[in-house]
Amino acid sequence: MRLLVTLLLLLVPVLGVWTFWTAEENGWWMPETVTTYGPDIDFLFYLILWMVAVFFVLTEGLLVWFFFKYSKKDDSKGVFSHGNHKLELLWTVVPGILLLVIAFTQMETWAEIKYRGNLPKSEPIAHVWASQFDWRVQYPGADGEFGTWDDVESPHLFVVPSGEDVVFILHSRDVLHSFFVPEFRLKQDAVPGMAIPMWFNVNKALREEGLDPKDPDSEDKEAIRLYDLICAELCGWGHYKMAGRMEVRSREKFDEWMAEQQANVMSNDKEDQS
């Protein structure tokens, strides 16, 4: 019985490690990153994951061992301990050092992605508006200026060129939302009343959704890629519906799309169903 219960408890660390170990082949792992700073985020992720993994296995192992060792029924009296100064120092200083390691390691990556001073110098491509329960992307019209009568408004679809720095400004119309594209390793809360500049550079396009399946070798392969744009902040009852689409296109295809949209605004014909 004692052994059985111990083995059951042992299942926790074993299954926990197994879940991670086999996650990739089971398709549970995070998607491959496609942005320039994605690998830096992944490095931080794995750094922290390995730290956690080592201590998880260590503490769980100790727990299981102690459980087994001290659950034996005998008549000996319990020992009361008033602690061990050295031990306490150890388990305070070691995590402290680890936290400092994380803090210093992440600083440069954080600064690169989030600091406004590090924002690429290119002009913003769009204003992205989050609202309950909808993403809308506002592009400048043919006049190249935001906030004028010929602005292009694209519900759901955020189209960007690949291989260049894309700067955009995130807004919220009502409550907190969060702009999240897993493949970009980019997540940022949209805060009502704030205009938050953000950037990314998609230098790899990996996921194959949206290709012409009849012709997988077509030139189009590199031209248009789709990614999910998700709201990552519970924003109300329709939060689950707040799914958008990132469309990464070659510069040429992007300009094509943009011109189409700008013409659509100027057109008096709403027969189109785009």
Next chain:
Amino acid sequence: MRRIHIASLFAAGSLALLSSCDIQAQAKERSYGLAGEYRFDKSNTIYLEDLPTGTDGSLLGALEMLCGTPAQPQFLLLEDWVDDGYDPNYPDYPEGDMGSGEITEDEWAHIEEDNARVFAVQLRAIAAGEYDRVVPFRGAPGLQAKWDELFAEAMGDEDGDGAPDFIVEESPNPPDYIAIDSEEVFREEAALLLTSWYPRLSDSAELYRLECLHCHGTEGAGDGSTAPFLHPAPRNYQPGWFKWAAVENKTKPRRVDLYNVISEGSYTSAMPNFKRFSRAQIHGLVDYVRLLAIRGETERLLALELDGGEYLTSELISETYAGVWEQWNGADEKVVHCEGDVPEPTAELLARGRELYMDANGGNCFSCHGDQGLGDGASAWEDVDGVSQRIVDDWGEEIIPRDLTSGIFRGGRRPIDIYRRIAIGITGTPMPAVPDTLTEEDRWAIVHYVLSLSDVHDGLGLDSMRMRADHADHGHEDQATEGH
């Protein structure tokens, strides 16, 4: 002892919680009912209990005959339609060939292209022969059934050699299947099934049940379970009026009008965009919304006849039904057109727009929208028994004139969308069309003036951009202070 008390308290609590849940909800979703009241406008309402005793059953029966049930929604075919080979249940088939031909060839090409995108994963799985990876089709029971059927038949092993036969008998339904005698042909057939998919009404009813019903209700009366929490309220399809259409006030919308609302949503109302659905799915939802609207209006008209002492004869039923259909099919004739391109907003045009905006005999916009466009005009309120109240629309809901400076336009913000609001007004609301005396140029003048009210000239997020400019100037100092 105490433990038992706590346990029984817990049990009683769970029971109370369970009983407060509406376990009948599923049943309500699966069958159509009658509207509690039949409203024409604010003054003309009749209630179910006003009808002659026992007639509500026959009304329900008549409606089921005309439009089916949520599980099997289907338009009853009129005699003339059968003769002409017209069938509104199949908008994807050509008219005269047992379809209604509403999906044009161009649009069909778009649908096929979109299907290829939506089913890309499945199509790749089929091409690779990994049939178990062709995942279930959510919200499309018809497609699922067809796939299952095709797959089961192809994978059958009648000759008992342990390998799939890939042989399917000639089907009585030529558009759907042909004989399959090799895996290659099966793959082609399976791919065609997906790329040429168009949802039948029962598929769309299922998608509607999953995505639309909780606001718009089973019968499309805008009375779903979340409806009481929403302002503006979800559209009640039953009168057949839709706000965001390009047709004359209070006439039936075109197919593309409904398509656009479902696809793009009505911004900042609770109606989100449904661009995550495929084109075929949105078309299917348009079909189903139309079914609910036609059913609702027929119901209302028949109830009026019953209320007037008439009996529901098959003649009366089919006449009413045909009359409602006529209005829907005549939508294209009611379109408010606008010739030529959108004019450029010149200073003169904007000045003219302002003038008309403030002119009581011109646009008269200021009376509700206020002289600054803030939606605070005097006419936005009415005096009810000495109390000042918001005016209401034809659905009886309080209505707030748009704050034109917000830049948010629920029916779309393209100049042509605004033009239509001004030329048509908004169906069912106090927003009227401008007088006929206004010329085309006058109308565009108002459009551009209205759009100029929300013109911020690159002022969006100006603060952050200014900060960025500052940073650009002092980039190195910044990194020094923030980064290290």
